[in-house]
Amino acid sequence: MTVEAMTETDYPTSESFSRAFDPEVVRRDFPVLQQQVHGKPLVYLDNAATTQKPQAVIEGIRKFYAEDYGTVRRGVYELSARSTRMYEDAREKVASFLNAPNSQEVIFVRGTTEAINLVAFGYGRAFLKPGDEVIISAIEHHANIVPWQLACEATGATLKVIPCDDRGALIMAEYEKLLSSNTQLVAVNHVSNALGTVNPVKEIIDKAHAVGAVVLIDGAQSAPHMPVDVQALGCDFYTFSGHKIYAPTGIGVLYGKMDLLEKMAPFQSGGEMIETVTFEKTTFAKPPNKYEGGTPAIAQAIGLGYALDYVTGIGLDAIAAYEQELLEYATQRLLHDVPGLTIIGTAPEKAGLISFTLADAHPLDIGTLIDHEGIAIRTGHHCAQPVMKRFNVPATARASFAFYNTKEEVDKLVAGLHKVIEMVS
């Protein structure tokens, strides 16, 4: 069986995406952005919830289904061999995207939620005991709170929370006070989806390691927006979701250090994750297969590979720099030109998203009214109810940026908010 003569030249590669960065040009790669909503050009500003897909991803997946689709890891026939190779190529792309030393440390999962649950189960429930402590922060997504609460309840361990200040920055002196020889695990997000705060994760990781704790970084909001190097960070686990980085839903990544992945308990059991099965005893396959029981999301993983080619073609440095420019522009315009607007989350280090309230307008009304202007923003608690409580608001409106957004769209947001003010007053 040979898979050498396959398709590599027909599929998009990172070289085919390389070009100088211009938001007006990259926008054209996203078919969904080329439409009107309620008679107005669509302004899509809910990128922290999910991102749109470039043609390279859509077309790559179509072509895979049309020409190469088969199951992975099992078949000896041509289609299965091709699919397996493409699936494993996608794993290699993720490894190089994160600068992971070994692609076998990359586990494909459904998304960040599943990745954190995997660690909370396989590491948390397997190794925590009464007296142990798990530290999270006050500005986490529910996905990085609830699995730890459940793991602590099940094992008798205790959950501790790093507080944040009024800007939404973590109070590092309080973090240091929480750390002790009881600390087994620290789990924090790299970037808060509710406030935009960029956490000092390198410092958080180093301090945790100094007391012997293992660290998980929830990278759902960082991987799409800034370069990430898991070796430079030194984190033990890092997670992100495909759908927030221009890839399909149903696919995400857990990176874990091999020694931990080897000793952890498997999360879901079944096919492909075993070495041998008898009714007396089952021995498990090595990572990553150990954690990928069942038929995986093959096309979605391959689509993730294309999405990573696409963003690395643009360059994460260029993306980060441009999104910072948009953030600064939007912050200034919203603060100076929209009366009654308050930004929730003003930490010195922020990524491209702005949570805000608007005088007496209920955030849900803001979202509905501004939709009539063709503008999509998120309203609600952003799966971070403790953050809302900390800032004494029931909900916020949130505009979150991607590299395909423009200053002109920020201007439309400002104009849209003026209309909202007229309508609610």
Ligand SMILES: *Cc1c(COP(=O)(O)O)cnc(C)c1O
């Ligand atoms: C979106 C998000 C999650 C959950 O990701 P899913 O893709 O819904 O599993 C977790 N953490 C943060 C910071 C997020 O933004």
